[in-house]
Amino acid sequence: MRFLRFLLKEFVLHGIVFAVVGTLILSALYLLSIGTPVEGFADALKAFLLMLVGQKDLSQLGPGFTSGQIILAGAAQTLPLALLALIFLILIALVSGSYAVTSRYMLLHFGEKSNDAIEKVLALVLSIFAAVPLFVGFWLLYTIMGTVPLPVISLVTVLLGGLAWDGANFLKTDMLSQVNQTHAIVFSTLGRQLGRFFPKPGTYSGYLFQSSLPRFIPYLAGKVPAIIGSVTIAEIAFDFPGLGKNLIDALINKNTDLLITSVFILLCINAVVSFLVKTVLFLIYPRVYEKAI
Secondary structure: OHHHHHHHHHHHHHHHHHHHHHHHHHHHHHHHHOOOOHHHHHHHHHHHHHHHOOOOEOOOOOOOOEHHHHHHHHHHHHHHHHHHHHHHHHHHHHHHHHHHHHHHHHHHHHOOOHHHHHHHHHHHHHHHHHHOOHHHHHHHHHHHHOOOOHHHHHHHHHHHOOHHHHHHHHHHHHHHOOOOOHHHHHHHOOOOOOOOOOOOOOOHHHHHHHHHHHHHHHHHHHHHHHHHHHHHHHHHHHOOOOHHHHHHHHHHHOOHHHHHHHHHHHHHHHHHHHHHHHHHHHHHOHHHHHHHO
16 A cells, blocks of 8 residues: 555656646746747647657647657656766765765774865865856866767766765765764774775665665755756757757747657656655655655
């Protein structure tokens, strides 16, 4: 019964309903902003319904794009970029959190300040990256490298979008708050490895991360829209044939059908990534899921 409630809430309500209703609302706002007559709303609704039932050609008002091409653009570019960005965000947060708590441990127990100084430098580097505007960073990257691989774009998107800085600070703050708690002090007396660079299972940092995990996963779920938005900006900056470029083309050419389909697929991708993150939380901590999401 609990699993059925999860599917109903996340897959149906936050997935299908979110994508459909969100597309209708955003499309209506766009049509209002450009002064579309009443019959234009009816045509747009018809195009959306045709797309939902699998109509191949949606280019009623403008040339060239089919629903399959638009979906392929999202599946081939936007979704992989978003998933890679999420992975980089997790890895950066894990490394930062692990190094922060082990540096604090060495400072408290052995008076060693060098690790603490390095940790502060790493935090400063992340904050400097976060202060660089996305388009400026993308322009510099394109100027230096020319052709940029997808993993590099995902990494730079996370760094320059401020996601890496925010994720690292969230996990560090949560893990550091446990350092002086009784359970962490008791675990530190067992003679386990510190796990300085990564919170491996059985290490000191791994133990603290395990305690932070029920809060870190909901945090990631909340950051999915920001990841999708940053990835879309990256597609526009590098002129990739993804949903970001489709949206710009639709706005410039006032191609309502293309805009509606692109927005719908973009919201679907947002729902899919959020669903994956929330599924992990539900499977590992079902009781935490019911309280956190």
